[in-house]
Amino acid sequence: xxxxxxxxxxxxxPPAVExxxxxxxxxxxxxxxxxxxxxxxxxxxxxxxxxxxxxSNNEQPWRFLVGLRNTQTHSSIAAALAGYNHDWAPKAxxxxxxxxxxxxxxxxxxxxxxxxxxxxxxxxxxxxxxxLGLATHQMGGFAHAAIRQSLGIPELWVFGSVxxxxxxxxxxxxxxxxxxxxxxxxxxRKPLSELAFTAxxxxxxxxx
Amino acid sequence: xxxxxxxxxxxxxPPAVExxxxxxxxxxxxxxxxxxxxxxxxxxxxxxxxxxxxxSNNEQPWRFLVGLRNTQTHSSIAAALAGYNHDWAPKAxxxxxxxxxxxxxxxxxxxxxxxxxxxxxxxxxxxxxxxLGLATHQMGGFAHAAIRQSLGIPELWVFGSVxxxxxxxxxxxxxxxxxxxxxxxxxxRKPLSELAFTAxxxxxxxxx
Numbered sequence: 001x002x003x004x005x006x007x008x009x010x011x012x013x014p015p016a017v018e019x020x021x022x023x024x025x026x027x028x029x030x031x032x033x034x035x036x037x038x039x040x041x042x043x044x045x046x047x048x049x050x051x052x053x054x055x056s057n058n059e060q061p062w063r064f065l066v067g068l069r070n071t072q073t074h075s076s077i078a079a080a081l082a083g084y085n086h087d088w089a090p091k092a093x094x095x096x097x098x099x100x101x102x103x104x105x106x107x108x109x110x111x112x113x114x115x116x117x118x119x120x121x122x123x124x125x126x127x128x129x130x131x132l133g134l135a136t137h138q139m140g141g142f143a144h145a146a147i148r149q150s151l152g153i154p155e156l157w158v159f160g161s162v163x164x165x166x167x168x169x170x171x172x173x174x175x176x177x178x179x180x181x182x183x184x185x186x187x188x189r190k191p192l193s194e195l196a197f198t199a200x201x202x203x204x205x206x207x208x
Numbered sequence: 209x210x211x212x213x214x215x216x217x218x219x220x221x222p223p224a225v226e227x228x229x230x231x232x233x234x235x236x237x238x239x240x241x242x243x244x245x246x247x248x249x250x251x252x253x254x255x256x257x258x259x260x261x262x263x264s265n266n267e268q269p270w271r272f273l274v275g276l277r278n279t280q281t282h283s284s285i286a287a288a289l290a291g292y293n294h295d296w297a298p299k300a301x302x303x304x305x306x307x308x309x310x311x312x313x314x315x316x317x318x319x320x321x322x323x324x325x326x327x328x329x330x331x332x333x334x335x336x337x338x339x340l341g342l343a344t345h346q347m348g349g350f351a352h353a354a355i356r357q358s359l360g361i362p363e364l365w366v367f368g369s370v371x372x373x374x375x376x377x378x379x380x381x382x383x384x385x386x387x388x389x390x391x392x393x394x395x396x397r398k399p400l401s402e403l404a405f406t407a408x409x410x411x412x413x414x415x416x
Binding site for chain 1: 228231235266268274275281327334406407
């Protein structure tokens with residue numbers, strides 16, 4: 001007996017703070033994905049959202065490899081996932097490899113902000129997905145060299161994440177008790193006093 | 209005679225795509241900021257939004273130094289801004305230095321995703337600000353060594369951005385014709401065919 005999808009989403013939601021965007025508070029990273037496909041209209045919307053992210057000098061260094069189920073790209077991405085991720089993520093109908101150009105186009109110089117900008121674009125993407133009723137789960141645990149080789153990606157591009165995208169399923173659909181336990185565990189975050197400071201090691205006092 | 213604030217915001221908005229979050233399409237990075245202060249309740253909301261960003265192994269490596277006008281932190285951040293940024297950004301009532309922990313807490317190992325995760329948290333922050341009627345402008349052009357020294361920040365922390373936060377002002381409030389021209393120039397982004405691919409160099413066909 002575990003929590004239902006509705007119950008787990010209620011559990012994962014942080015205490016309400018008036019005025020905070022619902023997509024931000026409601027987003028979390030489930031592991032239980034259903035078979036249901038993502039429409040191409042919704043894929044268009046989520047990449048449109050990523051497209052308008054800001055970037056250093058407007059380089060827009062990000063690039064996304066979109067693996068749809070039953071394609072070589074999906075299976076190559078899935079094959080590169082590290083142990084635990086490999087147990088649940090291949091079931092997601094879409095696996096997105098997020099990469100970023102390590103050198104600027106403008107000056108062909110190292111882009112120190114390439115990964116920062118990719119992280120920002122992916123954040124836009126996951127919030128847009130949330131707004132469409134889709135779930136996302138970004139992963140850092142995958143074999144970079146293996147994925148580079150199997151997909152033929154030049155060294156110029158560095159990897160930032162693999163993201164599972166699809167519709168959330170009931171926690172009970174997961175394959176093991178351990179995964180179910182993780183799925184229904186409360187979310188944790190540091191308090192604001194460990195995030196925002198007015199000077200080095202002086203926490204900011206933020207009104208409620 | 210230049211565009212008004214209302215006109216410039218209309219100009220900057222991308223062509224509508226049904227279903228895309230308004231905060232994502234409406235956000236852009238102005239340089240004209242008004243004197244109006246940001247309330248501490250709104251500061252609380254925007255850092256609350258950043259707080260719930262996802263991160264690799266939930267490390268939450270980000271940290272923010274919040275410089276409010278007429279503080280040492282604000283002037284130290286402002287002093288480190290590169291030439292062009294220095295001409296407009298110090299007028300913003302809040303300057304935020306975004307930094308990230310270069311080594312994991314869990315294993316004290318290099319965190320390859322530290323900047324990626326900071327970029328994601330800042331994306332949540334800027335969208336939340338947009339939702340509150342505030343404007344943001346992230347900058348990569350600042351003197352990292354100078355800001356580290358003047359604010360006494362250990363090497364463990366690496367910098368990702370300085371962000372100007374406040375209320376948008378009329379473009380005509382900017383100090384030079386060149387700045388006004390930039391402020392009212394249309395936004396540009398690569399087409400989706402240069403972002404999303406189904407295999408290496410095979411653009412995805414995304415429904416509209």
